[in-house]
Amino acid sequence: MRALVTNDDGIHAPGLRVLRERLARDWDVRVVAPDRERSAVAHGITLHQPLRIFTVDLDNGHPGISVSGTPADCVKLAVLELLDFRPDIVFSGINPGPNVGVNLNYSGTVSAAREAAILGIPAIAVSVCSPEARHFEAAAECAALLGAKVLEHGLPRGTFLNVNVPDGDRGEIRGVKISRQGGARLEEAFHKRFDPRNLVYYWQGSETHLFGEDPEEDGVAVREGYISVTPVRCDMTEYALLEDLASWEIGW
Numbered sequence: 001m002r003a004l005v006t007n008d009d010g011i012h013a014p015g016l017r018v019l020r021e022r023l024a025r026d027w028d029v030r031v032v033a034p035d036r037e038r039s040a041v042a043h044g045i046t047l048h049q050p051l052r053i054f055t056v057d058l059d060n061g062h063p064g065i066s067v068s069g070t071p072a073d074c075v076k077l078a079v080l081e082l083l084d085f086r087p088d089i090v091f092s093g094i095n096p097g098p099n100v101g102v103n104l105n106y107s108g109t110v111s112a113a114r115e116a117a118i119l120g121i122p123a124i125a126v127s128v129c130s131p132e133a134r135h136f137e138a139a140a141e142c143a144a145l146l147g148a149k150v151l152e153h154g155l156p157r158g159t160f161l162n163v164n165v166p167d168g169d170r171g172e173i174r175g176v177k178i179s180r181q182g183g184a185r186l187e188e189a190f191h192k193r194f195d196p197r198n199l200v201y202y203w204q205g206s207e208t209h210l211f212g213e214d215p216e217e218d219g220v221a222v223r224e225g226y227i228s229v230t231p232v233r234c235d236m237t238e239y240a241l242l243e244d245l246a247s248w249e250i251g252w
Helices: 014-023 071-082 101-105 108-118 136-153 218-223 239-246
Strands: 002-006 028-034 053-059 062-067 089-096 123-128 159-165 175-178 185-187 190-194 200-204 208-210 226-233
Touching: 002 014, 002 071, 014 028, 014 053, 014 089, 014 136, 028 071, 062 071, 071 089, 071 108, 089 108, 089 136, 108 123, 108 159, 108 226, 123 136, 136 159, 159 218, 218 226
Parallel strands: 002 028, 002 089, 028 062, 089 123, 123 159, 175 226
Antiparallel strands: 053 062, 159 226, 185 208, 190 200
16 A cells, blocks of 8 residues: 655654654655645645755655645645655644644645545544644554554545544553544734834734533543544535525525
């Protein structure tokens, strides 16, 4: 089986290295990832400048391809141009920091998996739920386990898995919960500052997750010490509202 690995933290990020090393035990693994950190770029793609690629030495002589673009660019370019095969599965991560709740809308890690799903390839986005993540090994092991299950059972077209793992050793994790995307938002603020010419600029402040209490939510599952696995679909249609909208008689 052949796997593509990418991320949004840059091709030399430690989470990607640990993930690649673990997956290489079971798969023919290729790495195509951004040349630098591209966190929180969502599903942006590069249209108005060329994409540059470079072959880089990852570790122990294993090559990877760095791309001067976004995580979605990396997956699109890898599948359509760079690889000499179509991947059986795509892994994105391992991201340091949670990708739960509204973060799914901003995350480059999640968007790389979403791009793979758009292209009809099963995909898994993996995050360790601490910005100072120290334990990538458990998340990598979970990714390998889930990857095998995905290839065994398949995923609906246009669907991928978003996985969030507590920052701990395997023995510290209580288990796995199948969770829905929560309504967790970010407590945000902008800091108003002045540059040396006394011109105003703004710096986005620290982000604090506010989790709910519903045990079915992704963020709550992780907070309680479980791995959260959430199926996410690319189709954003609100089907429950279709019939109601039709009854509005908009009358253009």
